[in-house]
Amino acid sequence: MNDSTFYLIMSILVMALVTYLIRMLPLAVFRKKIRSQFALNFLYYVPYAVLSAMTIPAVFTSCGDSTAAIISSAAGFLTAIILSFAEKGLLTVALSACGAAFAADLITGWMNIV
Amino acid sequence: MSEQTEQLSYKKGLRDGLPIALGYLSVSFTFGITAVGMGIPPLAAILISMTNLTSAGQVQGINIIAAGGGYIEMALAQLVINMRYALMGISLSQKLDNKYNLIHRIISSFGITDEIFAVASGQKADIPPRYMYGLITLPYIFWATGTAAGALLGAILPESIQAALGIAIYGMFIAIVIPPAKKSRGILWVALFSALLSSVIAFISQYITITSGISVIICAVIAAAFGAAFFPQKTGEVTADE
Structure with a gap:
């Protein structure tokens, strides 16, 4: 695997992971309501x-x-x-x-x- | 309540998802063309759509990749751009029925998008997992298919049509922002302020390097904080619907 392919795959992985965690965590873990206006x-x-x-x-x-x-x-x-x-x-x-x-x-x- | 929930079947989810899916087809088609035009391999463009399922984040993502941006810049940009999904997730978690266990939450949260959230939260009854899976199915398939079609076949379209399609995604962004901005002065000022900041940064970036990922983060944080400070909504009005 050359450097640019590695960079591409890692970037997609970071993108997908961050995007998924933002969607998943509030629904799965976070049950409290945000208080700060x-x-x-x-x-x-x-x-x-x-x-x-x-x-x-x-x-x-x-x-x-x-x-x-x-x-x-x-x-x-x-x-x-x-x-x-x-x-x-x-x-x-x-x-x-x-x-x-x-x-x-x-x-x-x-x-x-x- | 249980009878109402009964009607929210997988099939009803599929039906409700079809109009969303058709909209996604055209936008993902142009995403595929744009990504390949930026030098991203077709397979990578398809992989991005299949693992992300989000328009603004993906467009920013390929901009960062094309510019050779770092992983931290990528992570921060996705965090800020997609932060709205966290708000939608919190809002949606209040509307899930008792069949919605942890496993269903972990799987179906992948499919939260602006449009899917809007349709799901518009239901009167609490939402069972099967309805949510139905709602996600067609938009997901069409988003991936449209990207593949754009990435693989886009190049055979005449150049003038390819160029004209490049504006589709921005048209969608504009159509999301303007209707609520007509009704809310806060949204209007936040949008205008953010556009001004973004233009100033684009001008400055001719002289010093500011990548588009960093620019979006700066604009979003400053403009949203400006809105929260000067145009606070009442508690009841703070919802994630668009």
Whole structure:
């Protein structure tokens, strides 16, 4: 086994183990209720902070890092924001964002040719 | 109560899990494409999906692997990103019926995701293990299958379609954050503050090395603490539902 394969397997192992323990321990071991209001509030906000930090600014280069790809990404991002405000489901929002990014790519490509 | 619990069969779990599974198929397909695009072997991408079953954590995980990040960075990033599952586990533990012994808890906790948690905790009756296993079955199979399809077949798609699919997972994240942010000022400010921090760190990381795993940890801890300090919810409102 070479070094990079070892690194890959160890990384996946660490990922899987940590993720599983976070899910398993509260259900299996932890039976007490959390009392600290600050801890409860902190836990309540974590998912939103995580998803927001992962999305911005990474979403703007999600279709690539050329100027055209950034325009496509921005079109997809805007579409996702608008549809989420309209409270559309996860699948609708995700696929519409892809559609908008693809359409923007076609348009910028067409303009370059013309 | 026992009659109501009787209706929460394995089959009902399967039925309730189907819409979740269909959503996972498209997202895991793009995860497979993205992972292979980053130089992760298809088999490793499939293994990640089969052992993790989580979107945000996996995307961050392949970012860290692609950047050659350390094991401690990986462990901390997964801890922070997936911490919400601990909250969901605590919440769910109050709703399990008396057939839910330790073995069932140890096995079925593997399948807690945002969507599966939301459907399970939406049930009126207490949850028996068989319903939970039914609910997890199809999303798990589709998550693994979608990843395999994306990793193995993604390369035959035209490059423009591959590129456009790269935004799918972010679309899903946005669709999770915005509806509750419309109703809660706390969530709105936490999300905006976290996005600002993340952008500042992305700018700074052009000059000094800050990997994306570390960045997410910093943003999440600071923004969530900011929310807890300035926008505390009342006890009854602090729940893990999304």
